[in-house]
Amino acid sequence: MMQTPIDPRRGLVRLEAGPIARVARLALTLVVTGAAAAGAATQATQATWNDYLDHAYVFAAADEDDLRGLLDRTTLAVGRNLAEYHAETFPALAARKAPMTEIQLRRKAIAELLLHRTGERASGLADSVATIDQLSDRLDRHENRYWFHTIHAYEALASGDAAAFVDQILSVWLRVITPLEVPFETYKTLALTENGNAGFVRTLPHLYESIARLVLVHSQTAALDGDIDSLGAIARVLTDERVGADPESIPSDATSKAFLDHVVARLDGAESDGGSLSYTLALIEAERAHQRARKHLADEGFSPESEAAVRDTVAAYQRAMRNANTLQGQVAIYSRALRQVGEVFATGERTGAEVNLDIPFSIERALDLYRSLHAAKDGDWARQGYVDQGRDAYLAAMKGLWSELQEASFNVAAYYMSRKNAAGETSDESIVHAINTYSRYLHAFEDFAGDPTGESLPDSAYFGAYMAARGIGDGVLFFAGGDASVDQLDEAIAQYQTALGYFPFDRALWSTLAVALQRSGRESDFLAVAKPIADRVVRSRHLDRWIENDGDWGLPMANFRRAFENDRSLVYFGFADETRIGELEQEFARLQTEREAIALSIADTRTERDELHAARREAHRLAAEMSGENEIPAPPSVTGGIPGVGLTPDASDARTRNSEQIAQLGLDLERLASSHERLDARIEAISQSLPTFKATLGHDALLGELSAQRDHPVHGLLRRYAEEYAPTTAPASAETTSSGGSQKAWQTLQSWMEGGAE
Amino acid sequence: MTRNRIAPIPVVLAMALGVTTTGCLFQGGPDGAYFERQSGRDAVESQLAGEALAQRKYSMRRVRRDLGKFRLTLEQLQRHGKQGGIDRFVRFAKPYVADRVDPLIDQNDAISHPELRPFHAELLLSKAVLMYEIGDARAVRETIGRLEREFASMTSMLVLYPTGQAVTLEQGIALLRMQTGGA
Numbered sequence: 001m002m003q004t005p006i007d008p009r010r011g012l013v014r015l016e017a018g019p020i021a022r023v024a025r026l027a028l029t030l031v032v033t034g035a036a037a038a039g040a041a042t043q044a045t046q047a048t049w050n051d052y053l054d055h056a057y058v059f060a061a062a063d064e065d066d067l068r069g070l071l072d073r074t075t076l077a078v079g080r081n082l083a084e085y086h087a088e089t090f091p092a093l094a095a096r097k098a099p100m101t102e103i104q105l106r107r108k109a110i111a112e113l114l115l116h117r118t119g120e121r122a123s124g125l126a127d128s129v130a131t132i133d134q135l136s137d138r139l140d141r142h143e144n145r146y147w148f149h150t151i152h153a154y155e156a157l158a159s160g161d162a163a164a165f166v167d168q169i170l171s172v173w174l175r176v177i178t179p180l181e182v183p184f185e186t187y188k189t190l191a192l193t194e195n196g197n198a199g200f201v202r203t204l205p206h207l208y209e210s211i212a213r214l215v216l217v218h219s220q221t222a223a224l225d226g227d228i229d230s231l232g233a234i235a236r237v238l239t240d241e242r243v244g245a246d247p248e249s250i251p252s253d254a255t256s257k258a259f260l261d262h263v264v265a266r267l268d269g270a271e272s273d274g275g276s277l278s279y280t281l282a283l284i285e286a287e288r289a290h291q292r293a294r295k296h297l298a299d300e301g302f303s304p305e306s307e308a309a310v311r312d313t314v315a316a317y318q319r320a321m322r323n324a325n326t327l328q329g330q331v332a333i334y335s336r337a338l339r340q341v342g343e344v345f346a347t348g349e350r351t352g353a354e355v356n357l358d359i360p361f362s363i364e365r366a367l368d369l370y371r372s373l374h375a376a377k378d379g380d381w382a383r384q385g386y387v388d389q390g391r392d393a394y395l396a397a398m399k400g401l402w403s404e405l406q407e408a409s410f411n412v413a414a415y416y417m418s419r420k421n422a423a424g425e426t427s428d429e430s431i432v433h434a435i436n437t438y439s440r441y442l443h444a445f446e447d448f449a450g451d452p453t454g455e456s457l458p459d460s461a462y463f464g465a466y467m468a469a470r471g472i473g474d475g476v477l478f479f480a481g482g483d484a485s486v487d488q489l490d491e492a493i494a495q496y497q498t499a500l501g502y503f504p505f506d507r508a509l510w511s512t513l514a515v516a517l518q519r520s521g522r523e524s525d526f527l528a529v530a531k532p533i534a535d536r537v538v539r540s541r542h543l544d545r546w547i548e549n550d551g552d553w554g555l556p557m558a559n560f561r562r563a564f565e566n567d568r569s570l571v572y573f574g575f576a577d578e579t580r581i582g583e584l585e586q587e588f589a590r591l592q593t594e595r596e597a598i599a600l601s602i603a604d605t606r607t608e609r610d611e612l613h614a615a616r617r618e619a620h621r622l623a624a625e626m627s628g629e630n631e632i633p634a635p636p637s638v639t640g641g642i643p644g645v646g647l648t649p650d651a652s653d654a655r656t657r658n659s660e661q662i663a664q665l666g667l668d669l670e671r672l673a674s675s676h677e678r679l680d681a682r683i684e685a686i687s688q689s690l691p692t693f694k695a696t697l698g699h700d701a702l703l704g705e706l707s708a709q710r711d712h713p714v715h716g717l718l719r720r721y722a723e724e725y726a727p728t729t730a731p732a733s734a735e736t737t738s739s740g741g742s743q744k745a746w747q748t749l750q751s752w753m754e755g756g757a758e
Numbered sequence: 759m760t761r762n763r764i765a766p767i768p769v770v771l772a773m774a775l776g777v778t779t780t781g782c783l784f785q786g787g788p789d790g791a792y793f794e795r796q797s798g799r800d801a802v803e804s805q806l807a808g809e810a811l812a813q814r815k816y817s818m819r820r821v822r823r824d825l826g827k828f829r830l831t832l833e834q835l836q837r838h839g840k841q842g843g844i845d846r847f848v849r850f851a852k853p854y855v856a857d858r859v860d861p862l863i864d865q866n867d868a869i870s871h872p873e874l875r876p877f878h879a880e881l882l883l884s885k886a887v888l889m890y891e892i893g894d895a896r897a898v899r900e901t902i903g904r905l906e907r908e909f910a911s912m913t914s915m916l917v918l919y920p921t922g923q924a925v926t927l928e929q930g931i932a933l934l935r936m937q938t939g940g941a
Contacts (some may be wrong), residue, residue, distance in 0.1 A: 166846055170849075170850040174850055182817065186813065230835065236827035237824045274838055648862075
């Protein structure tokens with residue numbers, strides 16, 4: 001804000017920094033300079049209101065607050081306020097027999113205009129108009145003409161008469177500015193513009209500035225809700241070496257040049273409304289209101305001030321909408337208004353407060369606008385307003401609208417999913433709202449996806465499809481307190497499949513899919529459901545190229561692809577997560593220990609068997625020696641004790657037991673070897689799949705990045721990936737869900753989870 | 759140029775009066791002159807130079823740019839079909855051209871000074887295009903006629919067409935005819 005302490009010693013005004021302050025400083029400097037010049041004539045050392053009013057073209061168009069401050073400071077300098085000056089001067093002059101002079105009438109009209117602008121005289125404007133009209137026969141003088149049309153322009157603003165306002169501004173340009181420009185250029189060439197004798201000609205830079213402010217600022221402050229498009233020509237020519245072009249008169253940073261340039265750039269830019277000034281000014285004003293509302297919402301949540309600011313923004317967008325005559329203009333408004341819808345619902349989610357604001361800019365209507373834009377894609381897109389900006393601008397607007405529509409949808413849905421009832425649960429009604437919001441997005445997406453030119457949708461729309469499908473699945477799982485029916489569960493599973501089809505790198509979603517399958521009694525279908533989705537990743541040419549070219553997140557994606565190649569790793573996606581990695585590793589270690597123990601047992605058993613073999617051989621040898629078997633070949637049937645040959649029954653029994661033990665040990669060894677072999681296979685499989693699965697951990701930040709950044713390069717990959725294959729939305733086949741097959745598959749699954757062999 | 763012809767009757771009379779001195783014969787002002795008068799004083803070229811020339815160029819350039827902005831605004835109003843705005847703007851543009859543009863293109867030095875000729879031609883082109891947008895076919899025809907007449911020997915001169923293309927004047931006139939349908 002402007003700080004303007006008066007320095008009584010110098011009679012000058014010091015102002016703090018700030019553009020408005022600089023304008024005011026400049027204004028007063030010029031006024032005081034003019035007053036000093038006038039002082040010679042008046043023999044006065046102190047400026048009077050007459051001097052200030054004669055230079056009012058410098059400051060009369062200042063903002064209301066600045067003008068009030070300026071007049072307050074002038075009051076201190078002059079010794080009485082403007083109202084007092086008016087009351088003390090003009091009635092006395094009017095009471096005289098002689099009519100007021102031209103200059104007195106002009107001063108009176110200007111004083112009344114200023115009193116109107118500062119709100120100090122209710123009848124100020126009407127009085128000013130009546131006074132300046134008395135000079136209608138003296139419009140041969142440029143100064144009179146300037147104030148005549150300017151005061152009538154203020155009158156038009158006050159009455160909301162856009163046509164009259166346009167007429168007055170065009171008249172000022174035609175009848176004041178145009179005739180002054182040639183002599184001004186001459187004076188400027190001869191460096192005479194600062195010469196006091198240059199008269200009203202030298203005011204030209206201030207007149208440019210005042211006209212710019214009237215058209216760009218005051219028309220909006222007065223909420224002029226009509227067609228002022230003809231003044232687009234004036235705005236454009238003001239940018240051409242006029243406003244801000246005379247730094248000796250008005251320092252560049254004290255002019256409205258920056259704002260003027262911004263307005264004209266927008267007028268001719270991609271988010272115009274076929275070059276409509278009325279629309280452009282209204283939209284810029286709405287954007288300002290939007291910024292204020294955004295700050296209030298961020299700082300205060302749903303405070304009364306925030307809600308008022310949102311309502312102001314809505315009203316401003318609606319005013320812009322009334323001025324929009326092309327799809328181009330309407331799309332630019334909806335793109336912004338939808339963002340506010342998203343901000344309001346995000347605030348509701350963040351603060352846990354209910355959204356009670358009515359924002360009449362609906363996602364449905366935005367979708368209608370998108371459909372209309374899309375329908376013009378191969379035809380009359382130029383007639384939708386983009387004739388000067390070209391097809392690229394049209395396509396960018398179409399994609400931009402979609403992006404806003406997508407974000408607003410997800411903010412609304414997230415808000416509803418966050419709503420809790422008295423019991424602290426998400427109500428079914430809220431869930432239905434959320435599901436409907438996601439569904440609307442997904443259906444619209446499916447209507448427009450698949451355009452091989454990539455012109456219809458932004459790349460991020462494909463990630464949006466993943467989010468919507470996942471959101472629907474989550475909603476269904478939460479429905480009825482988490483007690484969803486089989487049909488609902490099937491729907492959730494199908495949505496999760498769709499979601500993973502668009503974005504397979506969400507590890508948590510694989511687990512959620514497995515949970516949904518479990519709740520549906522179809523755990524055993526996991527591999528059958530997951531594998532087609534995983535296979536798309538494995539076979540994707542676009543992904544392969546992305547990884548080879550070291551694209552963003554290429555390494556984690558390569559890890560995912562490697563994990564998807566392996567059925568066991570894929571199962572881990574469904575039934576393991578980071579919290580279970582420790583258990584899996586413990587299990588892996590246990591299996592290794594078990595294998596070592598078995599190996600040891602095998603060794604011990606072999607030793608024992610070998611020893612028994614050796615003992616039995618020794619027993620046979622002794623028996624042979626004692627029976628002379630070594631000298632006479634033993635009959636083939638000698639198995640039992642034969643009296644007279646020394647082979648006792650005890651020895652024979654011992655050898656029999658020995659043989660049985662050896663046989664048993666052989667069986668044990670066979671069993672142990674088999675176990676060892678199975679363990680080997682399991683350990684080998686786990687040693688391959690577990691690290692592969694572990695390599696996919698810790699990359700969840702990608703989700704956050706893609707949610708937050710519309711232009712993330714991975715969005716482009718996801719679009720191409722999705723277009724490479726149609727998303728897998730079909731539920732698992734009947735074959736995989738049949739009871740016999742599912743039982744076997746489930747056992748396999750269990751075995752894998754516990755480290756069983758494939 | 760005034761041609762002072764010698765009337766035969768005074769000659770006969772003079773001969774009859776015995777006036778023999780030719781000096782006396784050609785004294786007595788223009789009416790009595792023998793030579794065709796070619797006033798060097800009138801033919802002294804008064805070309806602009808220095809600051810005045812620079813200022814004129816600046817004015818002509820800026821007015822040409824202004825006309826371009828007016829044309830764009832009018833074109834946009836027409837695309838929107840905002841008849842009220844069009845009428846209002848035409849009421850402004852016509853007197854603007856008369857007050858600001860015509861004085862510049864009616865000055866002799868604009869056509870005679872070689873450095874001002876392109877600006878002069880460009881202003882005529884811009885005026886013609888604006889008049890076409892306004893719907894003043896007569897003004898368009900007149901302006902095209904002026905271009906063809908005043909620049910007949912300079913059609914290879916390089917000029918900026920109102921749309922910003924650099925073309926020869928001949929091409930510019932052809933473009934203008936094409937754009938305005940010959941008006």
